[in-house]
Amino acid sequence: MNVTFRQLKVFEAVARHLSYTLAARELHLSQPAVSMQIKQLEENTGIALFEQLGKQTYLTEAGREMYHYSRAIAKQLEEASEVLEHLKGVHRGRLDISVASTANYFSTRLLAVFARRYPGTSFSLDVTNRETLLLQLQENEKDMVIMGKPPEGMELMAEDFMENPLVVVAPPDHPLAGKKGIPLDTLQNETFVVREPGSGTFIAMERFFAEHSVSLSTGMQMTSNEAIKQAVEAGLGLGIVSIHTLELELEARRLVVLDVQAFPILRHWYVVHRKGKRLSPVAQAFRRFVLDEAKNLLLQTRQSSWAQLTGC
Numbered sequence: 001m002n003v004t005f006r007q008l009k010v011f012e013a014v015a016r017h018l019s020y021t022l023a024a025r026e027l028h029l030s031q032p033a034v035s036m037q038i039k040q041l042e043e044n045t046g047i048a049l050f051e052q053l054g055k056q057t058y059l060t061e062a063g064r065e066m067y068h069y070s071r072a073i074a075k076q077l078e079e080a081s082e083v084l085e086h087l088k089g090v091h092r093g094r095l096d097i098s099v100a101s102t103a104n105y106f107s108t109r110l111l112a113v114f115a116r117r118y119p120g121t122s123f124s125l126d127v128t129n130r131e132t133l134l135l136q137l138q139e140n141e142k143d144m145v146i147m148g149k150p151p152e153g154m155e156l157m158a159e160d161f162m163e164n165p166l167v168v169v170a171p172p173d174h175p176l177a178g179k180k181g182i183p184l185d186t187l188q189n190e191t192f193v194v195r196e197p198g199s200g201t202f203i204a205m206e207r208f209f210a211e212h213s214v215s216l217s218t219g220m221q222m223t224s225n226e227a228i229k230q231a232v233e234a235g236l237g238l239g240i241v242s243i244h245t246l247e248l249e250l251e252a253r254r255l256v257v258l259d260v261q262a263f264p265i266l267r268h269w270y271v272v273h274r275k276g277k278r279l280s281p282v283a284q285a286f287r288r289f290v291l292d293e294a295k296n297l298l299l300q301t302r303q304s305s306w307a308q309l310t311g312c
């Protein structure tokens with residue numbers, strides 16, 4: 001197969017946008033130049049990679065396979081160029097990270113501090129749930145990920161840097177609000193608004209209640225912490241969320257944390273990358289920064305949230 005890097009780069013952009021026009025714009029090429037590269041690539045591979053139905057461009061099955069490999073090759077080239085930049089003594093670069101939806105509540109604050117310290121760097125931040133993060137790690141799509149503890153058996157380097165307590169939240173006028181030491185099985189009489197099954201929060205919650213032989217009535221599933229908090233505020237049920245998501249609601253007394261026995265569910269945050277990955281200089285600096293400084297930087301916020309939680 002006689003394929004050039006240039007063809008792969010153009011293919012990757014067209015496949016990502018499913019549009020010749022958008023790919024041409026991104027690559028600063030004309031549309032005929034993009035079409036020509038794709039045509040040559042299809043000739044070289046001997047198989048159609050795109051199909052045109054009406055105005056819409058689709059990947060063929062071969063195209064989807066090719067996309068998988070072209071993304072990995074693009075990422076490796078990016079890594080190589082970062083490493084070479086460093087060898088040339090150029091301290092700038094791009095950090096491509098993904099964080100769990102729940103970690104987004106503090107990740108942007110960390111990036112802001114990091115960006116001030118390393119003004120030459122730029123970032124791409126993807127916010128998604130645990131299931132997708134694991135896929136991204138598997139596909140080597142990201143430099144690094146911030147998430148709950150990854151499963152054993154994947155070739156990952158995961159380093160713990162901070163606690164992540166999950167708590168039960170209710171609207172302030174809920175009959176259980178303000179009660180001390182609520183027995184866990186009282187929750188069986190309540191309806192819960194919960195995160196989607198691919199989320200770390202949901203998985204931890206399920207494991208916790210199974211371990212305590214308590215069965216919950218989960219009324220609604222929602223894919224964001226914001227939606228859960230609003231649903232709880234609106235009286236649709238109780239919620240289980242990370243304390244990191246609650247800063248504003250606790251301050252404004254829009255939600256309260258219930259004092260349930262055996263709570264909080266104590267999880268931890270990890271900075272994770274693939275074992276053996278050649279981290280670029282900027283990725284190495286970010287990993288060190290998170291491990292050494294994230295906890296203290298965010299401590300102030302956590303302390304005020306915990307003060308609200310305990311009512312003192």
Ligand code: PGA
Pocket residue numbers: 100101102103128129130131147148149164195198199200201202267
């Ligand atoms: P999530 O958080 O629930 O937003 O996926 C990750 C985790 O707690 O593992």
